[in-house]
Amino acid sequence: MLTIPLHTGDPIIDAYSLRVLTTGSVITQITFINREHESETNPHDPFVALITQALSAWYDGDVSKLRALPLAPAATPWASKIRTVLHRLPLGKTLSYTQLAQLANNPRAVRAAASACARNPFPLVIPCHAVVPQPTQHKLERNPELVTTAHFPSGNYAFGPDLKRALLKFDHQHSHQFR
Known part of the structure; x- marks a missing residue:
């Protein structure tokens, strides 16, 4: 360890x-x-x-x-699809659970996408913190700077909403697309 x-x-x-x-x-x-x-x-x-x-x-x-860190293989084909989608997500970008399910080729599996994020064995490397509720994603599409505000509705996170918001803010501030 x-x-x-x-x-x-x-x-x-x-x-x-x-x-x-x-x-x-x-x-x-x-x-x-x-x-x-x-x-x-x-x-x-x-x-x-x-x-x-x-x-x-x-x-x-x-x-x-x-x-690029060497991660153990995903436990299920669904987890592998979710991992692939999140691996491709650019730093500072977010997506909704609905968008995640769609990109994983199962648009009706929104709850399964959320569950896969909750069971992510590689937080930070597989950026499940970048997945937010649909209403929040709509707001972020109009105003990406929302992630820098103290209490925006980021959704659930296994390690708490404060850490999720801090990671989203850090990613946003360090992303080349928002500089």
Whole structure:
């Protein structure tokens, strides 16, 4: 198990570290943990440098290294479709659960899309935080700056709405499309 601290400059995000589980040459799970529960990590583990470099690129607005991390295969074909759609999502972009279901070629599976996001074993790498309720997506399409406001309706997130809003704001501010 590895613990990688986050250094974004945002106090909400930086209150967390990433706990990374690996098996062999793949990452099997990533989760956010409160920094108070951090444990020691072997700095010589090859995954530490790989993840640290990917996070550093993300801090600079480049998600390519983060999305290229070697992840364990998806558990189901549906999870694989959802992962593929979210992997292709540009930094700073959002989509609704309805749009996610449509892009995964099953437009009636909106609840299944939301459920797949809730069970995402790789938050941040598979950006489930970028999926928002349909009414919020409509507002963001008219005004992308809405993500920078303190209490916009971002929807549910396994790690809480404050972290979801902070991640959306960070992505928006570091995305090249909004600079």
